[in-house]
Amino acid sequence: xxxxxxxxxxxxxxxxxxxxxxxxxxxxxxxxxxxxxxxxxxxxxxxxxxxxxxxxxxxxxxxxxxxxxxxxxxxxxxxxxxxxxxxxxxxxxxxxxxxxxxx
Amino acid sequence: xxxxxxxxxxxxxxxxxxxxxxxxxxxxxxxxxxxxxxxxxxxxxxxxxxxxxxxxxxxxxxxxxxxxxxxxxxxxxxxxxxxxxxxxxxxxxxxxxxxxxxxxxxxxxxxxxxxxxxxxxxxxxxxxxxxxxxxxxxxxxxxxxxxxxxxxxxxxxxxxxxxxxxxxxxxxxxxxxxxxxxxxxxxxxxxxxxxxxxxxxxxxxxxxxxxxxxxxxxxxxxxxxxxxxxxxxxx
Numbered sequence: 001x002x003x004x005x006x007x008x009x010x011x012x013x014x015x016x017x018x019x020x021x022x023x024x025x026x027x028x029x030x031x032x033x034x035x036x037x038x039x040x041x042x043x044x045x046x047x048x049x050x051x052x053x054x055x056x057x058x059x060x061x062x063x064x065x066x067x068x069x070x071x072x073x074x075x076x077x078x079x080x081x082x083x084x085x086x087x088x089x090x091x092x093x094x095x096x097x098x099x100x101x102x103x
Numbered sequence: 104x105x106x107x108x109x110x111x112x113x114x115x116x117x118x119x120x121x122x123x124x125x126x127x128x129x130x131x132x133x134x135x136x137x138x139x140x141x142x143x144x145x146x147x148x149x150x151x152x153x154x155x156x157x158x159x160x161x162x163x164x165x166x167x168x169x170x171x172x173x174x175x176x177x178x179x180x181x182x183x184x185x186x187x188x189x190x191x192x193x194x195x196x197x198x199x200x201x202x203x204x205x206x207x208x209x210x211x212x213x214x215x216x217x218x219x220x221x222x223x224x225x226x227x228x229x230x231x232x233x234x235x236x237x238x239x240x241x242x243x244x245x246x247x248x249x250x251x252x253x254x255x256x257x258x259x260x261x262x263x264x265x266x267x268x269x270x271x272x273x274x275x276x277x278x279x280x281x282x283x284x285x286x287x288x289x290x291x292x293x294x295x296x297x298x299x300x301x302x303x304x305x306x307x308x309x310x311x312x313x314x315x316x317x318x319x320x321x322x323x324x325x326x327x328x329x330x331x332x333x334x335x336x337x338x
Binding site for chain 1: 160161164165168196197202203204206207208209210211249251252253285
């Protein structure tokens with residue numbers, strides 16, 4: 001069964017976010033007040049095959065810890081739901097995967 | 104001595120590293136492709152700089168899962184010397200062989216420039232040919248060299264004298280302005296607690312000949328060679 005997880009990776013509190021600070025500065029430069037802070041993270045979509053929702057969740061949790069985030073400076077959360085998406089490889093996707101050869 | 108220079112797709116400093124080791128320092132070296140697993144014949148392994156896997160996701164995040172990295176971990180666990188330069192440092196942090204992480208430069212700009220490095224601990228396999236407090240002129244070339252670690256890790260690094268190099272002014276004073284990237288406490292290079300794995304953002308391989316503007320990078324490689332051969336340092 002196919003599930004889709006939406007993973008949000010954010011910097012831990014207190015970790016400096018130069019990108020967020022730059023955007024924050026730009027927002028202020030546009031004349032907006034009442035925007036005390038901007039922080040930037042990553043949004044990652046992951047489709048997983050799993051026998052059950054729990055199994056799929058477990059896998060995404062593991063991926064989040066192992067590769068999607070760096071626990072030294074980031075944390076992650078995700079939501080997961082059954083997916084009926086028909087996955088079509090993006091143009092050039094197979095080519096890239098073959099070239100990098102990560103297993 | 105025999106050096107293995109690890110190459111991932113996107114690594115781009117392997118030839119400079121190879122040149123410095125073989126032509127300048129007269130050592131044996133060969134490239135190790137990221138899918139190789141056999142490091143037995145090497146006395147030391149260097150993870151060269153570059154942009155492995157295009158820095159996708161995070162710097163070093165994908166390279167750390169390459170087959171060769173299991174062998175590098177075993178190599179390190181056996182007490183052999185591992186050096187990570189720039190992207191190599193980022194990979195060593197990602198894989199957990201070194202503590203902390205390298206973040207985006209605080210000013211968000213890519214920096215390609217000369218830096219001065221103060222040798223903080225001259226009693227290691229990587230700095231034995233230096234004197235404590237010596238200032239080395241070595242270039243940096245990175246967008247994500249801003250060293251980060253939580254306060255406990257940072258305290259541990261300082262306590263165990265694991266910080267080997269800090270960015271400094273040419274006179275050796277460590278000032279915020281001397282750091283090219285906003286690194287915590289101006290940290291430019293660290294080693295693990297066992298003292299056999301070292302990572303640094305600056306590129307010593309690009310500073311091994313005076314015609315290139317500095318030969319100070321040789322101090323680092325000569326330290327390693329002296330440590331491996333057990334002979335007195337000569338730079």
